[in-house]
Amino acid sequence: MIPGKKIKTAYFCSQCGAQHPRWQGQCKECGAWNSLIEERVPDKRKAGMKGSSAETRTIAQIEGEILTGWRSGVVEFDRVIGGSLLPGQTVLLGGDPGIGKSTLMLQAAEAYSRQKLPVLYVTGEESMSQIKLRSNRLKVMGENVTVVTITTLEEIVDLVRATDYAVVLIDSIQTIVSSQFDSPPGTVAQIRECANTLIGEAKSKGFALFLVGHVTKEGLVAGPKVLEHMVDTVVYFEGDSSHLYRMLRAVKNRFGSVAEIGLFEMGSDGLSEVTNPSAFFLSGHSDQPRSGSVVSAIVEGNRPLLVEVQALVARGSYGNPQRVAGGIDNKKLALLLAILERRCDYPMSQHDVFVSVAGGLRVTEPALDLAVLTAITSSLVNRTVDHRLLAIGEVGLSGEVRGVTHIDRRVAEAVRLGFETILIPAANESQVQEKSARIVAISNLQLALDIALG
Ligand SMILES: Nc1ncnc2c1ncn2[C@@H]1O[C@H](COP(=O)(O)OP(=O)(O)O)[C@@H](O)[C@H]1O
Ligand SMILES: [Mg+2]
Incomplete structure (x- = not known):
C-alpha cells in the first residue's frame, strides 16, 4: 500500500499494462495470474484546447526525405530489424534475463560504430568497468561508442538533445526512472513514461532507439509487453541458456517483415552469426x-x-x-x-x-x-x-x-x-x-x- 490518503492508486498488470480499479488474482485483459501491482495513477496533464498549428500535406505533396537507413553489417541482425535501421526507428529488444541481450546490444553498437555511426550506449545495469571487461572479452573496440551510466530520464534527454548520436541504446528500460513520478523503477507507469519520452526524442531528433527489456514472469517489474504497441519494431531474443544457439525473432515491424529470424551462437567471445542453421x-x-x-x-x-x-x-x-x-x-x-x-x-x-x-x-x-x-x-x-x-x-x-x-x-x-x-x-x-x-x-x-x- 502506498501511504497517504490523497494519492490515487490503481492496479496495473505487469504483463500487459492494463489498469484495474481493484486487486484481483488474474488480469482480465491478458489472463496473466498474479501480475497486478498497485501503482500511483499518473496525473493527467492539462491539455489546453488551443488552435492546432500542425502542418498538413497530401501524400503526393510530401517531398524528399526518402530514408535509406543504416546497416550494421551483421546480416542476421539487420534482417530481423527490417533490413536497415531508419533514423527515428524505435526497436524494443525483449528476452529472459541472462539470455544475451546486453551482449547483442554491445556487439550491435560496435557494428554500427564500424559503419562510422556515432552510438550512445546508456546502461543502468552495469558499471563502466564491467562494460570495459565485457568489451575486451567480445573484442569490441568501440571507437564511436560512447558509454554512459545513468538512470534518470531527464539526464538522458538532456544528453541526447545536446549531442548528435545516430543510434542510442538503453539497457535496460526497466532501470530508467523519471523524477516526475515517485513510483520505483520498473513499474508500469515509469517504463511507459520513460519509453514514451525517449521515443518522442528519437522521432524529433532522428536517432534510432533501442530499448532493452527483461521478460518478467510476474510480480514487481513490468515486462516489455507493456511497451510493444509504442515502438516500431519488437524483437525477442530467445534460446535455452543451457544450449549455445540464440534466436532473434521479430514479432512486430512497421518497416519490414515479421517472418524473419536471425540465428546466433553464444561463445566466450560473444555472439557469432549462424549462416547455415541446418548444418x-x-x-x-x-x-x-x-x-x-x-x-x-x-x-x-x-x-x-x-x-x-x-x-x-x-x-x-x-x-x-x-x-x-x-x-x-x-x-x-x-x-x-x-x-x-x-x-x-x-x-x-x-x-x-x-x-x-x-x-x-x-x-x-x-x-x-x-x-x-x-x-x-x-x-x-x-x-x-x-x-x-x-x-x-x-x-x-x-x-x-x-x-x-x-x-x-x-x-x-x-x-x-x-x-x-x-x-x-x-x-x-x-x-x-x-x-x-x-x-x-x-x-x-x-x-x-x-x-x-x-
Ligand atoms: N566469460 C564468459 N564466457 C562465456 N560466456 C559468457 C561469459 N560471460 C557471460 N557469458 C554469456 O553471456 C550471457 C549473459 O549475457 P548478457 O548479455 O549479460 O545477458 P542479458 O543482458 O540478456 O541479461 C551468459 O548467460 C553467458 O551465456
Ligand atoms: Mg543485460
Whole structure:
C-alpha cells in the first residue's frame, strides 16, 4: 500500500499494462495470474484546447526525405530489424534475463560504430568497468561508442538533445526512472513514461532507439509487453541458456517483415552469426543409420531448418509410464502416442517414451509430427532409419498425413544437405518438382512407418 490518503492508486498488470480499479488474482485483459501491482495513477496533464498549428500535406505533396537507413553489417541482425535501421526507428529488444541481450546490444553498437555511426550506449545495469571487461572479452573496440551510466530520464534527454548520436541504446528500460513520478523503477507507469519520452526524442531528433527489456514472469517489474504497441519494431531474443544457439525473432515491424529470424551462437567471445542453421542443428547427427533418430524440415520465419528428432522407448518398470518431451509440447507427445497406439496398434501404454529435438530448439510446427512418430516407432521396434531419410508431415487424429506449408523450401533445404529419400504428405505432391532426391508421397502414418522402417 502506498501511504497517504490523497494519492490515487490503481492496479496495473505487469504483463500487459492494463489498469484495474481493484486487486484481483488474474488480469482480465491478458489472463496473466498474479501480475497486478498497485501503482500511483499518473496525473493527467492539462491539455489546453488551443488552435492546432500542425502542418498538413497530401501524400503526393510530401517531398524528399526518402530514408535509406543504416546497416550494421551483421546480416542476421539487420534482417530481423527490417533490413536497415531508419533514423527515428524505435526497436524494443525483449528476452529472459541472462539470455544475451546486453551482449547483442554491445556487439550491435560496435557494428554500427564500424559503419562510422556515432552510438550512445546508456546502461543502468552495469558499471563502466564491467562494460570495459565485457568489451575486451567480445573484442569490441568501440571507437564511436560512447558509454554512459545513468538512470534518470531527464539526464538522458538532456544528453541526447545536446549531442548528435545516430543510434542510442538503453539497457535496460526497466532501470530508467523519471523524477516526475515517485513510483520505483520498473513499474508500469515509469517504463511507459520513460519509453514514451525517449521515443518522442528519437522521432524529433532522428536517432534510432533501442530499448532493452527483461521478460518478467510476474510480480514487481513490468515486462516489455507493456511497451510493444509504442515502438516500431519488437524483437525477442530467445534460446535455452543451457544450449549455445540464440534466436532473434521479430514479432512486430512497421518497416519490414515479421517472418524473419536471425540465428546466433553464444561463445566466450560473444555472439557469432549462424549462416547455415541446418548444418548447425544437424552437427551431431550420425552418419550411420541409428534407431530412434529421424530428421525433419521445419520452417522458422521464412527459413527452412533441418532438425533431428531423437526418441528412446523403454519398457516401463512402474505402473505409470513416463512421457518426457524436450523441444516439443508434452501434450502433443501424448496425442501422437495415442494415435500410434490406436491407428497402428503399437502397445505404447506399457512403455516409457522420451523424445527430444536435438540442439535445444523448441518446435511448435505440426510438420514435425511424422518425424516424431517415426523416431518413436523406430526405437520401439529397434529398427534403424536410413540417416539420409527425412520425414515431413502433420499427422491427424485418424492417422492420416496432412499437407504442410512451404513444402518446396523444405524439400530444397533437405536436398541441399544431402538427404536422399524425402517423405512428404500426399497433399503436397504436386507442389514438388525436385528430381535429385527420391520423393515419396505419403497418405497415412502406417505407410510412412512401412517405408522408413523397411
Ligand atoms: N566469460 C564468459 N564466457 C562465456 N560466456 C559468457 C561469459 N560471460 C557471460 N557469458 C554469456 O553471456 C550471457 C549473459 O549475457 P548478457 O548479455 O549479460 O545477458 P542479458 O543482458 O540478456 O541479461 C551468459 O548467460 C553467458 O551465456
Ligand atoms: Mg543485460
